Amino acid sequence: MEMIAPEDQRTAQSAATAKSEDALLDISLGPHHPSTHGVFRMDVVLDGERVVKLKPVFGYLHRNHEKIAESVSYLASMPYTDRLDYMCSLTNNWAYALTVEKLAGIQVPERAEYIRVITAELTRLQNHASTIGFLMQEMGASGTPLMYAFREREIILDLFESLTGSRMMSNYMRFGGCRVDLPYGWLKQTEKVVAEFPRFLDEFERLLSSNEILLARTQGVGVLSKKLAIQGGITGPMLRASGVNYDIRKVDKYGIYDRFDFRVPIGEHGDVYDRFMIRLLEMRESLKILTQALRDITAGPIMDTKTKIRGFRPKAGEAYGRIESPKGELGFFLISDGSPQPYRYRVRPPSLINLTVLEDMCLGASVADTVVIFGTVDIVLGEVDR
Amino acid sequence: MNLEKIKSDIEAAVPGCNVQIVVNGSPSGQHSLLLERQHVFEIAKFLQDDSELHLDYCSNVTGVDWLDTETSEKVKVQRLVDGVEQEVEEIRKTRSPGYLEAVYHLYSMEKKHGPLVLRQRTENRTDQINLPSLTPIWRSAEFQEREIFDLYGIIFEGHPDLRRILMWDEFEDHPMRKDYIEPNDYEYEPTPHDAVLEKSMQH
Amino acid sequence: MDPELKNELSRQGIFTTTLEELYNWGRKSSVWPLTFGLACCAIEMIATTMARYDLARFGAEIFRPSPRQADLMIVAGTVTKKMAPQVVRLYNQMPEPKYVIAMGACAISGGPFKQGYNVLKGIDRYIPVDVHIPGCPPRPEALMDAFITLQKKIATQHLTGVDRPRHLNPDAPSEFIVPEFGAHDLEPPKNLKLWHITSNSSPKIPSTADNNEPGKD
Numbered sequence: 001m002e003m004i005a006p007e008d009q010r011t012a013q014s015a016a017t018a019k020s021e022d023a024l025l026d027i028s029l030g031p032h033h034p035s036t037h038g039v040f041r042m043d044v045v046l047d048g049e050r051v052v053k054l055k056p057v058f059g060y061l062h063r064n065h066e067k068i069a070e071s072v073s074y075l076a077s078m079p080y081t082d083r084l085d086y087m088c089s090l091t092n093n094w095a096y097a098l099t100v101e102k103l104a105g106i107q108v109p110e111r112a113e114y115i116r117v118i119t120a121e122l123t124r125l126q127n128h129a130s131t132i133g134f135l136m137q138e139m140g141a142s143g144t145p146l147m148y149a150f151r152e153r154e155i156i157l158d159l160f161e162s163l164t165g166s167r168m169m170s171n172y173m174r175f176g177g178c179r180v181d182l183p184y185g186w187l188k189q190t191e192k193v194v195a196e197f198p199r200f201l202d203e204f205e206r207l208l209s210s211n212e213i214l215l216a217r218t219q220g221v222g223v224l225s226k227k228l229a230i231q232g233g234i235t236g237p238m239l240r241a242s243g244v245n246y247d248i249r250k251v252d253k254y255g256i257y258d259r260f261d262f263r264v265p266i267g268e269h270g271d272v273y274d275r276f277m278i279r280l281l282e283m284r285e286s287l288k289i290l291t292q293a294l295r296d297i298t299a300g301p302i303m304d305t306k307t308k309i310r311g312f313r314p315k316a317g318e319a320y321g322r323i324e325s326p327k328g329e330l331g332f333f334l335i336s337d338g339s340p341q342p343y344r345y346r347v348r349p350p351s352l353i354n355l356t357v358l359e360d361m362c363l364g365a366s367v368a369d370t371v372v373i374f375g376t377v378d379i380v381l382g383e384v385d386r
Numbered sequence: 387m388n389l390e391k392i393k394s395d396i397e398a399a400v401p402g403c404n405v406q407i408v409v410n411g412s413p414s415g416q417h418s419l420l421l422e423r424q425h426v427f428e429i430a431k432f433l434q435d436d437s438e439l440h441l442d443y444c445s446n447v448t449g450v451d452w453l454d455t456e457t458s459e460k461v462k463v464q465r466l467v468d469g470v471e472q473e474v475e476e477i478r479k480t481r482s483p484g485y486l487e488a489v490y491h492l493y494s495m496e497k498k499h500g501p502l503v504l505r506q507r508t509e510n511r512t513d514q515i516n517l518p519s520l521t522p523i524w525r526s527a528e529f530q531e532r533e534i535f536d537l538y539g540i541i542f543e544g545h546p547d548l549r550r551i552l553m554w555d556e557f558e559d560h561p562m563r564k565d566y567i568e569p570n571d572y573e574y575e576p577t578p579h580d581a582v583l584e585k586s587m588q589h
Numbered sequence: 590m591d592p593e594l595k596n597e598l599s600r601q602g603i604f605t606t607t608l609e610e611l612y613n614w615g616r617k618s619s620v621w622p623l624t625f626g627l628a629c630c631a632i633e634m635i636a637t638t639m640a641r642y643d644l645a646r647f648g649a650e651i652f653r654p655s656p657r658q659a660d661l662m663i664v665a666g667t668v669t670k671k672m673a674p675q676v677v678r679l680y681n682q683m684p685e686p687k688y689v690i691a692m693g694a695c696a697i698s699g700g701p702f703k704q705g706y707n708v709l710k711g712i713d714r715y716i717p718v719d720v721h722i723p724g725c726p727p728r729p730e731a732l733m734d735a736f737i738t739l740q741k742k743i744a745t746q747h748l749t750g751v752d753r754p755r756h757l758n759p760d761a762p763s764e765f766i767v768p769e770f771g772a773h774d775l776e777p778p779k780n781l782k783l784w785h786i787t788s789n790s791s792p793k794i795p796s797t798a799d800n801n802e803p804g805k806d
Contacts, residue, residue, distance in 0.1 A: 031675055032625060033654075039627055039672055058529075059552035060672040061628055064705030067562055071704070080701065086629035105413030150639040168629065168726060230442050230495050233526020246495045317412025320446060320491050320501055331446050333489070336412065348446040348491075353526050382628055385552060385669075553707065554671050554770040561706045568706045569774035 023047060029370075031060045037134070037374070038381035042358075049366045054359040058352070062385040069345040074100055074175070074312050077345065082169040084347060085383040087127050090119040090160070091325040093173035098254060099321030099332035100175045104314035106307050112177035113256045114297040118190065119163070119172070120323075121286040121293070125197065126156040127326035127378075128237075128279040128286075129204075135276060135375040136208065139217055145208065152200050155193055162186060175312065176304030187294060194290045201283055209277070218273035222361040222373035225270060232357040235350050236328025237282060238377060241267030241274040248324035259296070260289045275376040313340050320348075327351050327378055347386055351379035387502055389417050392439065399436070400428045408505060418489070418503035423518055426506055427544075430523045433492065433502070441502055444524030446491040449534035451511070451563045454484040484511045486540050490520065490527070508540060511563075519545035537562035609748050616686070617648075617743040620736075623659035624652040625679065628666025630693040630726040637729040647736055656682040661739070663732075664718075667695035667702055668709040670775050674767050680716045681764040685756030688743070690735050691718045694725045701725065714779035716765055 030041035039060035045053035065084065069077040081096045082089040094116050101108060108116075133149030157167045162183055164170035172179050208214055224234070229242040239246055247264040249257040265281035267274030316338040322331035328350030335344035354377050362370045393405050396419075403425035408418045421429055433441045458479045465474045486508045493500030508515045519542035521527045531542045532551040539560035542548055550557065559566055595605055626634060638644045638652065653659040656679045668676055680689070691712055694700030699710040712718060719742060722735035746754045755761040765783065768775040 031672060032679055038631065038666075039675075059550075059554070059707075060669060060675075061667065062552040062669055062671065062707045063628075063667050063702040064561070064707050065702075067706065068702065068704050083629055083701070086632060102414040103412050147640050150636060151641070154636070154639075154641045167728065168632065228525075231525045233444055233524065244495060246498070251498045315412055317410045317414065318416065319410075319412055319414035320416060320503070321414075322445070329445060331491070333446055333448050333491070335450060344448070344450045346446070346448045352529055356526055356528055552671075556770045556772060558772040566706070569778070 024052065027367075028057075029367075030057075037379055040374075040379070040381055040384070042370070042374075044367070044370070046367065051362045051365055051367065051370055054362050054370070056355055056358055058385050060385065061381040063382070065386040066345050066347065070342055073340045074314070074342060075309055077342075078173070079169065079171045081347075082171055083382055084349070084386060085325065085327060085330070085351065085380045086168060087130060087380055088123045088326050089168060089170040090123045090164075090172060091323060091330065093170060094120055094255075095321065095323045095325065095330045096332050097173040097175055098323060099319055099334055100314070102321045103317065103319035103334050103336060104175065104307075104312075106176040106304055108177055108255075109301045109304060110256070110298050111181075111300040112302045114293055115178050115182065115302065116173065116255055117257070117260075117293045118290060118297070119160070119170075121290045122156050122159060122190070124286045124326045125283055125290075126153040128283050129153060129200075131326075131375075131378045132204070132208070132276060132279055135372070136214075138371050138375040139214065145204070148200070148204065148207075152197065159186070159190055159193060162189075174303065174309055176307035176309075177302045181302050187297065190290075191294050194287055194294065197287055198284070201280065201287075205280060209280070214276075215273065217369070217372060218276060219271060220269070221272045221369050222365065222376065223269060223271045224357060224361055228357055228360060229270065232360075233353045234328070234357060236324070236326070236354065236378075237278045238275055238328065238354055240264060241278045242270035243267055248322060248329055252322070254321075254323055260292050262286075262288045272372055272376050279378075311340065313338060318344075322348065325350060327380070327383070328354055330383075347383070349383040349386060351377075351381075351383045352385075355379060355384065387499060389419065392502065393419065395436070395439075396429050396432060399432045400425050403429060405429070416501060416503055418505050420505045420507065423506055423516075426504075426518045426520070427523070430504075430520050434523055439502075440494050440497050441492040441500070443493045443495045443500075444490055444520065444526050445493050445501065446489075447520075447527045447530035447534065448489045448491075449538035449540060449562065450487040450489060451538055452484045452487060453564050454481060454511070456481050485509065486511055486515055486538055488517055488531075488534060488540060492524075515539060516541045516543050518543050519548075521545050536560070539563065610744075612748065613744045613746060617740040620647075620649045620661045620688070620739070620743075621651050621653050621659050622649055622661040622663050623656055623679070623683070624654045625662060626665050627668060627672065628695065630665035630696070633726045633729055634663055634665045634692065634732060637732045642729040642733065644733065644736070647733065647740065649736065656680075657684065659683055660686060661688045661690065663690045663692050664696040664712045665692040665726075667700065668712050669705075669707050670709055671707060671770075673709045673712075673715060673775060674769065676712065677715045677765060677767045681767065685763050686754055687756075688719045688739055689716055690720045690722060690732075690739060692722050692732060692735065693727055694723055697721050697723060709775075714784045715768060717783060 025046040027044045027046060029044055031039040041057040043055040043057055044051055065080055069080060081092040084092050129149040129152050133146035136145035160170060161167050163186060164172040224242045226243045229239050229244060243266055245264060245266055250264060262285045265278050267278050314336045316336055318335040320331060320333045322329050330350055331348030333346040334342050337343040361373050389407050393407060396405050397403060404422050406420040408420050410417045433439055456479055458477050460475050461478050462473050463476045464471055488506050490504040492502045506517050508517060517540055519531055521531055522544060529551060531545055532548060534540050535542060535548055536550045536552050537560055598605055638650060644650055662680055691697050695702060696712050699708045702708045703710055720735045720739050722731055724731050748757060766780055768777060
């Protein structure tokens with residue numbers, strides 16, 4: 001593979017777009033700005049309305065998650081993981097539980113694996129729906145698409161609430177299983193939600209996919225090449241929109257993902273429109289997984305009986321575990337020194353690393369497009385800054 | 387992944403380098419390769435270009451702070467005590483200097499295998515804290531190496547844009563280090579419990 | 590006016606009011622919050638404005654992106670030390686009369702992240718807060734409750750007298766100091782004019798007698 005030196009590439013691109021040095025305008029976009037992605041700041045250099053340089057500035061939501069986690073027990077970090085990517089608490093739980101299970105060699109009972117798949121895919125549904133809603137909001141479709149998305153999100157949050165006790169901060173998974181079993185009638189209710197969800201997707205697609213304004217604003221905007229996507233460590237829907245077939249559910253087959261029949265949608269152009277469509281298609285695949293999981297779920301225990309959750313002390317060693325979260329590859333890296341607290345606790349945040357190529361995608365685009373391109377990266381600041 | 391084979395491949399491809407396998411004691415079985423800083427760049431390039439490995443995707447880059455450790459062991463020594471040779475127990479302390487470590491997790495998107503874990507270590511924790519940056523090879527390391535520079539203080543040579551990323555520029559400390567002292571701004575709610583009451587008395 | 594007489598009159602079809610009531614009624618029914626989300630609570634704030642919870646019923650559906658057009662700041666989420674100067678600056682830019690709701694445990698005290706080196710332990714160190722609403726994150730219903738509480742507060746404000754609101758009192762400050770980034774911490778770490786903690790050397794131990802005291806505002 002040819003090496004892409006970041007600095008060379010950027011100077012070459014900016015030289016092509018910049019006309020005269022003194023006509024440039026430095027603007028700080030954020031940390032408070034009308035876009036709905038939290039306290040993110042971009043230092044932008046503009047030539048007229050074209051972006052010639054863009055530097056993201058982070059840290060406005062740096063909540064010291066890793067430092068705190070290194071001073072508390074393994075279990076006590078579980079509620080903190082909820083607050084990483086606060087749109088998708090359950091997948092965060094899973095990633096952390098999976099890593100600790102790797103670190104300590106814990107087996108998960110079958111029913112718990114099914115519950116994890118069901119909750120994770122529901123999380124993916126509500127995340128992708130809201131992401132598209134927010135994207136439309138940023139494109140100027142104020143209100144309607146986001147309200148449609150949140151209408152569906154609330155229905156899924158009701159399921160989460162009856163299962164975990166909280167709308168957003170679930171704190172549900174444990175090392176070796178899940179905290180509580182499904183409440184009575186939950187599966188029936190979920191089946192109903194899953195059966196009705198395609199109607200919303202159809203409505204959403206009819207409303208948006210062939211909308212002329214949307215096509216004009218998204219097609220050919222913010223193109224990310226396949227090579228740069230791999231080089232920049234991009235994961236998740238964004239990577240697949242650039243045409244790379246890499247879904248950790250298929251690659252690692254963590255949990256019981258090898259039992260389900262689903263496809264991985266792949267984009268062609270790697271532009272904003274592809275990233276938008278990939279999310280719509282992924283929701284349909286998630287529904288497929290959900291239907292199969294709800295059909296096949298078995299009765300049985302939900303916790304590994306051998307695991308002692310209280311006073312948990314894994315052997316000295318380290319483990320890196322990762323899952324396909326709705327944003328991309330969410331990984332946890334843990335080093336244990338045999339004490340009740342992890343010696344090193346690290347979150348590999350997909351949102352942060354997906355922003356690596358933000359500048360490359362935005363160079364030459366207008367400010368309005370920058371916001372749209374940024375919207376399709378789908379970041380959550382809690383995870384970017386941790 | 388067969389680490390022994392990768393190790394011999396690396397040593398064949400990059401002459402003169404010394405690669406050690408760091409054994410991981412946990413059931414995860416993710417052992418790692420410890421690289422010398424002189425050859426890190428060539429090795430990384432080899433790992434990326436090699437047709438069999440083709441590790442084109444650097445997933446995770448982490449800093450770890452290992453403090454100076456002091457191990458004490460009891461040794462029985464023969465010694466003259468009051469003219470008579472006796473066996474005396476003596477405590478010997480060995481002090482090993484700490485170091486900062488950068489850990490890289492590599493995968494291959496094309497071959498769909500991984501992870502290969504690389505480590506590189508600094509000489510100590512105070513003045514010799516430079517490591518070669520791998521950002522020119524894997525761009526995904528860019529923000530993560532900046533983060534390690536910010537929170538651990540490792541200086542990555544060859545990084546295109548090494549600035550603080552999470553804390554503000556005027557900040558002087560490296561907060562993720564194990565010996566970082568936090569600002570004393572924690573207000574303890576005065577409760578009847580002894581420990582908390584004592585802490586709140588200090589404020 | 591005697592409330593009983595007023596009641597009696599309204600039963601007879603005669604509506605009486607005072608300038609103060611009318612003025613406050615207008616203010617409380619059209620609060621314009623600032624579009625300002627910091628963290629997790631912001632998502633619940635957005636959910637509150639959406640169809641199911643519909644904050645518009647309380648006259649506050651118009652979230653303004655500019656602080657110059659807003660009169661309510663909902664501090665929704667963890668305020669980090671890096672963000673604190675910007676929060677105070679935004680507050681300073683809002684025109685009077687202005688109100689603050691501290692939404693969630695983080696904005697009140699640092700919440701679960703209180704131990705963090707970069708986390709501000711409560712936004713009331715730098716700006717005055719009118720309503721604290723606990724929760725992590727507070728449910729949309731809780732935010733609506735905070736909102737109604739704020740409306741009640743606005744409705745009972747007098748236009749004259751010593752307890753008149755800040756915007757009618759030329760001596761009361763409208764802007765507060767913006768902290769600066771220091772080498773280890775923010776400078777100053779708190780605004781001492783706003784943040785009063787009971788005598789440092791002898792902390793007050795809560796007892797049953799203290800619990801009966803009315804809450805300090």
